[in-house]
Amino acid sequence: MGLVVENISKSFGKIKVFDHLSFEVDAGSILCVEGKSGEGKTTLLRCLNKLEQVDEGSIFIDGENILQLKDARKIGSKIGLVFQNYNLFPHLTVMENLTITPNYLKIMNKEDVNLKAKKILKSLEIEDKENMYPYQLSGGQKQRVAIARACMLNPAVLCFDEPTSALDEDTSQKISSIIKNLANQGMAIIVVTHDIKFSRDISDLILKLEDGKLNRMQ
Structure with missing residues (x-):
């Protein structure tokens, strides 16, 4: 199972961002979406995560059309997004950033939420940052916290928006290893990136978004 996107389209007023896009990402696979700035890559991720509404089409995750879901807990268990600028709450500690949403949605008791957060932080080698x-x-540490937060709801699909845009090469390689490990655990991964080297290193499939269409690169 995994993600199946069927004929989705998105416009802002008279501006057509993309038109009848269809693609699939199997569980355990990594899809990279390349394309120039302004082609709609981030908008695509936002549509997949229901942060923007598509004009038409369907988005299936493990056979279920998420466009028909209303329950935030159910949506969170299906798909997550690691934002380009991390979008961490500046007034909250690392631990609080990870636990605020699971506690609000009451997906488990607070003790289990805290234990899960500690386990994820340890797996990403930032367990010593939980009270910061x-x-x-650093930028790489923020990126790992953002990944940890996205993993708290156990999404079947995880999306990354330009995960290496502000990172040096060594840190980018660490993020590459983390993303590969998440795929090895069975997640379907979608990465939007300008970093061609990074894309070639981690992807099972590369698509290029250009003029509102997706074209296969490999």
Whole structure:
């Protein structure tokens, strides 16, 4: 199972961003979407995560059309997004950033939420940062916290928007290893990136978004 996108289209007013896009990402696979700035790559991710509404089409995850889901807990268990600028809450510690949504949605008791957060932070080798605030972290550490937060709801599909855009080469390689490991655990991964080297390193499939269409690169 995994993600199946069928004929989705999106416009803002008279501006057509993309038109009748269809693609699939199997569980355990990594899809990279390349394309120039302004082609709609981030909008595509936002549509997949229901942060923007598509004009038409269907998005299936493990056979279920998420466009028909209303329950935030159910949507969160289906798909997550790691934002380009991390979008961490600046007034909350690392641990609080990870636990605020699961506690609000009441997906498990608070003790189990805390235990899960600690386990994920340890797996990403930032367990010593749990009481720090975002301003105290490096770019790579912020990226790992954002990944940890996205993993708290166990999404079947995880999307990354330009995950290496502000990182040096060594840190980018660490993020590459983390993304590959998540795929090995069975997640379907979608990465939007300008980083061609990074894309070639991690992807099972590369698509290029251009003029509102997706074209296969490999």
